Amino acid sequence: NAGVTQTPKFRVLKTGQSMTLLCAQDMNHEYMYWYRQDPGMGLRLIHYSVGEGTTAKGEVPDGYNVSRLKKQNFLLGLESAAPSQTSVYFCASTARGGYGYTFGSGTRLTVV
Amino acid sequence: AQRVTQPEKLLSVFKGAPVELKCNYSYSGSPELFWYVQYSRQRLQLLLRHISRESIKGFTADLNKGETSFHLKKPFAQEEDSAMYYCALWWGSQGNLIFGKGTKLSVKP
Numbered sequence: 340n341a342g343v344t345q346t347p348k349f350r351v352l353k354t355g356q357s358m359t360l361l362c363a364q365d366m367n368h369e370y371m372y373w374y375r376q377d378p379g380m381g382l383r384l385i386h387y388s389v390g391e392g393t394t395a396k397g398e399v400p401d402g403y404n405v406s407r408l409k410k411q412n413f414l415l416g417l418e419s420a421a422p423s424q425t426s427v428y429f430c431a432s433t434a435r436g437g438y439g440y441t442f443g444s445g446t447r448l449t450v451v
Numbered sequence: 452a453q454r455v456t457q458p459e460k461l462l463s464v465f466k467g468a469p470v471e472l473k474c475n476y477s478y479s480g481s482p483e484l485f486w487y488v489q490y491s492r493q494r495l496q497l498l499l500r501h502i503s504r505e506s507i508k509g510f511t512a513d514l515n516k517g518e519t520s521f522h523l524k525k526p527f528a529q530e531e532d533s534a535m536y537y538c539a540l541w542w543g544s545q546g547n548l549i550f551g552k553g554t555k556l557s558v559k560p
Binding site: 374382387433438444445 | 457460483485493494495496497500502537541545546547548549550551552553
């Protein structure tokens with residue numbers, strides 16, 4: 340019963356470095372999402388995907404890119420990390436027509 | 452525009468006391484509302500959805516369309532209820548959830 344799995348769980352980057360966060364779900368969900376969680380800001384949507392090969396921008400997309408090459412995977416990329424991207428990143432998924440999300444356990448990213 | 456407001460950043464109560472976490476929403480359509488809970492450094496878990504009108508861990512929430520509210524209530528708080536609580540609004544055809552900024556509930560012994 341894996342559900343939604345995020346890797347890595349923790350990462351420290353230097354300013355300007357790049358990295359990719361992986362989200363994998365085994366529930367055959369159509370929709371997948373990337374959020375960032377910051378103190379006092381709640382969860383803010385970065386990008387989302389409504390199906391394999393499709394992506395769309397959320398509320399705070401700048402500095403991030405995403406890809407959904409396979410239905411079960413949703414990748415979040417940081418091309419040139421900045422300290423403002425220090426955050427906890429959550430991936431979530433849901434079925435088409437479903438209500439509510441299943442969340443991953445989060446990736447804690449620090450950019451120094 | 453759709454919006455979810457949780458007016459309290461922190462709510463502190465004593466064990467056994469009633470608790471109410473407030474949530475107000477702004478949405479022109481028929482709302483689908485949820486409460487999520489996040490225990491310390493864990494993933495968000497679905498606590499309640501208004502459409503199912505269920506009670507989980509003693510929590511209930513009633514949708515009040517007149518007041519555009521979806522407050523979360525529990526008659527007797529327990530220490531294990533200490534957590535971050537997020538109210539969320541489901542909108543649009545692409546399954547987007549908008550979250551409030553969250554309320555941290557602290558239940559003191």
